[in-house]
Amino acid sequence: MVAINKKKGDFMYYTKYKINKDFFKNWNDNMAYVLGVIAADGCIQARQFRIGVSDKDVIWLHKIKDIMESTHPIYYRKSDNILLLCVGSKEMVIDIKKYGISEAKSKTLTFPEMEDKYLSHFIRGYFDGDGYIGKMSDGKGNSYIRVSISG
Numbered sequence: 323m324v325a326i327n328k329k330k331g332d333f334m335y336y337t338k339y340k341i342n343k344d345f346f347k348n349w350n351d352n353m354a355y356v357l358g359v360i361a362a363d364g365c366i367q368a369r370q371f372r373i374g375v376s377d378k379d380v381i382w383l384h385k386i387k388d389i390m391e392s393t394h395p396i397y398y399r400k401s402d403n404i405l406l407l408c409v410g411s412k413e414m415v416i417d418i419k420k421y422g423i424s425e426a427k428s429k430t431l432t433f434p435e436m437e438d439k440y441l442s443h444f445i446r447g448y449f450d451g452d453g454y455i456g457k458m459s460d461g462k463g464n465s466y467i468r469v470s471i472s473g
Contacts (some may be wrong), residue, residue: 341409342391346417352389354440357421358447359386361434366425370410371418375451377403382450 346353365372375383383396383405390409397406421434436444458468 339392339394341394341411341414343411343413345390346414346421349436349440351440351443354436354443355447355450356386356389357418357423357434358444358449359451360418360447361423361431361444362448362451364423364451366415366418366423368425369412369415370408371415372409373407374399374404377405380405383407 346357359373360366360371363373363375365374373383373386377398380396387394387396387407392407392409394407394409397408398404399406422432423434424431434444455467455469457465459465
């Protein structure tokens with residue numbers, strides 16, 4: 323099904339999927355969380371952004387999709403068992419870039435400025451994307467918990 327999106331000039335243009343295109347315009351708990359996820363597991367391009375996760379995280383990716391009020395499909399890339407949520411929206415990409423997350427984010431990512439009340443949500447999203455908690459052993463019979471963030 324194709325939905326009418328907006329009127330532009332004298333013609334209508336159409337999009338196949340729906341999403342809350344204003345999602346990244348204003349800070350709130352959910353926006354901060356998803357922005358953290360994109361900072362960790364996202365890919366930004368000129369007209370789209372993607373979130374790629376392990377196929378074990380299918381329920382989590384569906385929750386992110388629901389938070390953004392998206393009807394976009396989740397794709398499975400069999401070659402590396404990755405699930406991808408791809409959102410084509412130049413407007414949303416522009417909004418994401420305002421927070422310092424860009425195409426070359428692995429080399430240029432800066433911590434976005436935000437009110438303190440959103441900090442924990444952003445960090446939680448980043449940790450959910452690239453964090454790790456595991457029980458480790460030192461080889462001498464002692465175990466400990468390791469918490470790390472990659473990226």
